[in-house]
Amino acid sequence: MKKNLALSLIIIIIMVACQESKMKREGQIAVNAFIEEMNPELAKKMRKIEEEIILSNQKIKQLSELKLKHPNHVGKIEISLQKWALLQNKLVYALKEIRDIVESAYVAYELDRIQGGKEFNKMSNKLLSSANTVLHSANTTKTVIEQTIDELEPPPNLSQTVNKKSSNLPTQLYKELKGHNGDINAIAFSSNGRVLASGSNDNTVKLWDIQTAKEIKTLHASTEDILTVAFNANFLATAGSDQIIKLWDLKTTANPRSLKGHEGIIHSIAFSPNGERLISGSWDKTIRLWDINAATELHQFKGKDSIYSVAFHPNGQLIAAGSFDETITIWDCNTGKLVRTLRGNGMLTVYSVAFSPDGKQIISGDLSNAVRIWETNTGKSKLILKGKNDVFGGVFSVAYSPDGHFIASGSGDETLSLWHSKTGEKLETLRENNVRTVAFSPDGRLLASGHDDNTIKLWH
Numbered sequence: 424m425k426k427n428l429a430l431s432l433i434i435i436i437i438m439v440a441c442q443e444s445k446m447k448r449e450g451q452i453a454v455n456a457f458i459e460e461m462n463p464e465l466a467k468k469m470r471k472i473e474e475e476i477i478l479s480n481q482k483i484k485q486l487s488e489l490k491l492k493h494p495n496h497v498g499k500i501e502i503s504l505q506k507w508a509l510l511q512n513k514l515v516y517a518l519k520e521i522r523d524i525v526e527s528a529y530v531a532y533e534l535d536r537i538q539g540g541k542e543f544n545k546m547s548n549k550l551l552s553s554a555n556t557v558l559h560s561a562n563t564t565k566t567v568i569e570q571t572i573d574e575l576e577p578p579p580n581l582s583q584t585v586n587k588k589s590s591n592l593p594t595q596l597y598k599e600l601k602g603h604n605g606d607i608n609a610i611a612f613s614s615n616g617r618v619l620a621s622g623s624n625d626n627t628v629k630l631w632d633i634q635t636a637k638e639i640k641t642l643h644a645s646t647e648d649i650l651t652v653a654f655n656a657n658f659l660a661t662a663g664s665d666q667i668i669k670l671w672d673l674k675t676t677a678n679p680r681s682l683k684g685h686e687g688i689i690h691s692i693a694f695s696p697n698g699e700r701l702i703s704g705s706w707d708k709t710i711r712l713w714d715i716n717a718a719t720e721l722h723q724f725k726g727k728d729s730i731y732s733v734a735f736h737p738n739g740q741l742i743a744a745g746s747f748d749e750t751i752t753i754w755d756c757n758t759g760k761l762v763r764t765l766r767g768n769g770m771l772t773v774y775s776v777a778f779s780p781d782g783k784q785i786i787s788g789d790l791s792n793a794v795r796i797w798e799t800n801t802g803k804s805k806l807i808l809k810g811k812n813d814v815f816g817g818v819f820s821v822a823y824s825p826d827g828h829f830i831a832s833g834s835g836d837e838t839l840s841l842w843h844s845k846t847g848e849k850l851e852t853l854r855e856n857n858v859r860t861v862a863f864s865p866d867g868r869l870l871a872s873g874h875d876d877n878t879i880k881l882w883h
Contacts, residue, residue: 465525469518469521469522472514472517472518472521473518475514476511476514476515476518479507479508479510479511479514480511482507483504483507483508483511486500486503486504486507487504591868592829592841592850592851593841593863593868593869593870593882593883594841594851594853594882595882595883596880596881596882597869597881597882597883598636598880598881599636599878599879599880599881600619600621600631600636600638600878600879600880600881601877601878601879602629602638602641603621603623603625603627603629603877603878603879604623604625604877605623605624605625605626605648605877606623606624606859606873606874606875606877607621607622607623607859607860607873607874607875607877607878607879608622608623608624608648608649608650608651608663608859608860608873609621609622609649609650609651609652609859609860609873610622610652610860610861610862610871610872610873610879611652611653611654611862612633612654612862612863612864612865612869612871613654613673614654614655614656614865615865616633616864616865616866616869617632617633617634618630618631618632618633618639618654619631619633619862619871619879619881620652620654620659620661621652621873621879622644622649622650622651622652622661622663623648623649623877624648624649625877626643626644626645626646626647626648626649627641627642627643627644627649628641628642628644628649628652628659628661629641629642630642630659630676631879633864633869633881636881640676642659642661642671642676644661644663644669644671644679645661645663645664645665645667645669646665647663647664647665648663648664649661649662649663650662650663650664650688650689650690650691651663651689651690651691651692652692653692653693653694653701654694655694655698655715656698657672657673657674657698658670658671658672658673658698658715659671659673659676660692660694660701661679662689662692662703663688663689664688664689666683666685666686666687666688666689666705666707667681667682667683667685667689668681668682668683668685668689668692668701668703668713669681669682670682670715670718680718681718682701682703682713682718682720684711684720684723685703685705685707685709685711686705686707687705687706687707687708687729688705688706689703689704689705689706690704690705690706690729690730690731690732691703691704691730691731691732691733692704692733693733693734693735693742694715694735695735695739696735696737696738696739697739698715699714699715699716700712700713700714700715700721700739700756701713701715702733702735702742703733704730704731704732704733704744704745705729705730706729706730707729708725708726708727708728708729708730709723709724709725709726709730710723710724710726710730710733710742710744710754711723711724712724712742712756722756722759724742724744724752724754724759724761726744726746726748726752727746727748727750728746728747728748729746729747730744730745730746730747731745731746731747731772731773731774731775732744732745732773732774732775732776733745733776734776734777734778734785735778736778736782736799737778737780737781737782738782739756740755740756740757741753741754741755741756741762741782741799742754742756743776743778743785744776745773745774745775745776745787745789746772746773747772747773749766749770749771749772749773749789750764750765750766750770750773751764751765751773751776751785751787751797752764752765753765753785753799753802763802764802765785765787765797765802765804767789767793767795767804767807768804769791769793770787770789770791770793770795771789771790771791771817772789772790772817773787773788773789773790774788774789774790774817774818774819774820775787775788775818775819775820775821776788776821777821777822777823778799778823779823779827779844780823780825780826780827781827782799783798783799783800784796784797784798784799784805784844785797785798785799786821786823786830786844787821788817788818788819788820788821788832788833788834789817789818790817791809791817792809792817792818792834792835792836793807793808793809793818794807794808794809794818794821794830794832794840794842795807795808796808796830796844796847806847807847808830808832808842808847808849817834817835817836818832818833818834818835819833819834819835819857819858819859819860820832820833820858820859820860820861821833821861822861822862822863823844823863824844824863824867825863825865825866825867826867827844828843828844828845829841829842829843829844829850830842830843830844831861831863831870831872832861833858833859833860833861833872833873834857834858835857835858836857837854837855837856837857837858838852838853838854838855838858839852839853839855839858839861839872839882840852840853841853841870853882855872855874855880856874856875856876856878857874857875858872858873858874859873859874859875860872860873861873868883869881869882869883870882870883
């Protein structure tokens, strides 16, 4: 009798446990569906943290194998192992913390759908910021730790080198332009190279005389951040957080025309080679093609996520766009069709794209702090440029020299780097405040860089 009673109790306990487990799984599924609907961007960040946790396990295993291969470096490798373990624990804790808050928001939302929904919208922004911080920390630690492996097993030296003295690299500080009261987000040289335009978080665009390094004029272009500027022979185009593109006649710089249509921040604009058309990329997930003379929208290319950078091919028929979804898309301007999508191993949000002067290659800068070189016709990745001593910061801007021999990149790790476009060799690293934007002069003699200390530097 007692045995039967004990067996019955065990069965009941097992049934209750199974029921609780089932309910817990259903609850987790409901919470996951909730976060996907309310804030898909945050859900994506959470998945990325999960991926980093898996990656940490892989790295720990890799370093354990490395200890066997390099017994003379056991101490150094052990330190890296400990760092990976610490990183993994931090990620697991952070993900749990975010999940707990999301679950609390879900419960509140269910209790009072109207009030809870509004409150969750506020909370989700804080959660997204938290997830971004966790990912930033993860990538910083990850890159630093991976230097251990680079130092023990260095890659083969490139066969080609460049004589720096004969290459005329613009590495000497020529002038420093001061006057903005906010981060410099964008710079562009005029087609004749005599004027530089700069856009800033102080809501203004300034025009600078290159020869004298003096300010020519300040354009009060917006009541919000200016994020992108571009020249053609007759106009200066500006855009940013106010979602409006403005076209300024260079003869008068007064009464600009406005191009409206975007429903999100405009992060990048570029003129076609003949100057008759303009493309714009926005956080509303669209790329728009505009007729400059008529000031009208010609076509809209719909991406899958926020667009950070756009560029015209030298033939004016293709455009490239870098996106938050960690891809580069290439579009045909005439047909409006997607030609191909470029994806790279380890590539994160693509902040900047540019075509080579001959159009055969595309360069990109992304959140992984890598500059990548791609074949335009095939979409294949040719080179990944990432100095061994780089730390996480993200490459915000890339540019080809007019002759196509060199690449400049500006990064959040406070470096301005120059690379050889054929070999991928890093030729020079200039340590500066965070470099948000770079541009070569039309003759290639000057390189301009914009920084988050409100200054613009000219290098020759």
